[in-house]
Amino acid sequence: MRSTREQRATGKAAVPQPAEELRGVLLRGRYRLERVIRSGARAVVYQANDRQLRRRVAVKLVWSASASVAQRLQQEVRVHSALHHPAIPELLDVIDEAELHALVMEHVDGTDLDDLLEQLGRPMGLSRLRVLAAPVISALGYLHGRGIIHRDVKPANIVVYEHRLRERAKLIDFGVALERGRLPVEARIAPELVTGTLLYMSPEHFNAPESVDERSDIYSLGVTLFQMVTGTLPFYARSATAVRYAQTLEAPPSPRALNPDVEPGLEELILTALEKDPARRFQSADALRGALERLRDRPEGRWKRWRRRLAVSRPPRPRRWLDATTQVP
Numbered sequence: 001m002r003s004t005r006e007q008r009a010t011g012k013a014a015v016p017q018p019a020e021e022l023r024g025v026l027l028r029g030r031y032r033l034e035r036v037i038r039s040g041a042r043a044v045v046y047q048a049n050d051r052q053l054r055r056r057v058a059v060k061l062v063w064s065a066s067a068s069v070a071q072r073l074q075q076e077v078r079v080h081s082a083l084h085h086p087a088i089p090e091l092l093d094v095i096d097e098a099e100l101h102a103l104v105m106e107h108v109d110g111t112d113l114d115d116l117l118e119q120l121g122r123p124m125g126l127s128r129l130r131v132l133a134a135p136v137i138s139a140l141g142y143l144h145g146r147g148i149i150h151r152d153v154k155p156a157n158i159v160v161y162e163h164r165l166r167e168r169a170k171l172i173d174f175g176v177a178l179e180r181g182r183l184p185v186e187a188r189i190a191p192e193l194v195t196g197t198l199l200y201m202s203p204e205h206f207n208a209p210e211s212v213d214e215r216s217d218i219y220s221l222g223v224t225l226f227q228m229v230t231g232t233l234p235f236y237a238r239s240a241t242a243v244r245y246a247q248t249l250e251a252p253p254s255p256r257a258l259n260p261d262v263e264p265g266l267e268e269l270i271l272t273a274l275e276k277d278p279a280r281r282f283q284s285a286d287a288l289r290g291a292l293e294r295l296r297d298r299p300e301g302r303w304k305r306w307r308r309r310l311a312v313s314r315p316p317r318p319r320r321w322l323d324a325t326t327q328v329p
């Protein structure tokens, strides 16, 4: 007979369960939840052990009685299951039972870029940025080529890991991805709201969500690159309205003013990605990749300066609701 914990985990519980309480639970007699990787408003991601194939997996678990959450997950499954790219974790299984919905994915044994930047506490240099950005740009090019816009590119949705002593990165979280020719999932759930992450949202995503295309992902990646090389965000304010105003109307600060070691070419690249008008940005992931490859590293001697901790003023850690994937009016 199944234990009470297993019964809860197979969808018999009526209310959301605290993430920690599910540690040790066996899902469908196969996936043993081992530890919480991250617990968010909607989902909890666990590291788990697939007892059948004897490998580590990631389980993104959503407890919900609400139809909208289930719809959103179905959308994520539809998008993610068709993706096969080295910089995107494979979707391995789906659990869809009563009030328990979960995605089982390839586990990326690393740290998301949000936590990595926090741990580092200082900006990254060009060569590391290039190593981490290249696979993400490649994954975006792949998505865009299939008519999919990610709509939530940000450090928390990039996982950095090590393979054969080299750092690599994968793009995750297709929870709000938009497929060409289909209504965004929120149009069915809450059409008056914009879905995405405020601090990384392009101006058109805010102001004309129905018009977003791949250049909106380029903008969000621009915010991410800005953060990687300066340790701070281009636009930060305490209210959603103020962030929206800044993203829409204010020019971003110069990355070199915040960190003088940013190469002029890298500054230009980031500011191009952050152009308000999509027509002035890189028009494709491929164009961005080319520009990044053409940048030259600084001469050897200057690298030593990176070792010095840079006194870059960082904004306070964004309040959770600004930093999280949300729906804003």
Ligand SMILES: Nc1ncnc2c1ncn2[C@@H]1O[C@H](COP(=O)(O)OP(=O)(O)OP(=O)(O)O)[C@@H](O)[C@H]1O
Binding pocket: 037, 038, 039, 040, 041, 042, 043, 044, 045, 058, 060, 089, 105, 106, 107, 108, 109, 110, 111, 112, 156, 157, 158, 159, 172, 173, 174, 175, 176, 325
């Ligand atoms: N396949 C994976 N391997 C390792 N870690 C992962 C994996 N998928 C997710 N994570 C970790 O879990 C965190 C949350 O995952 P994800 O971004 O998919 O969900 P979410 O943002 O909470 O959900 P959503 O935005 O769809 O509401 C990530 O920031 C990352 O740290």
Ligand SMILES: [Mg+2]
Binding pocket: 156, 157, 173, 325
């Ligand atoms: Mg996420």
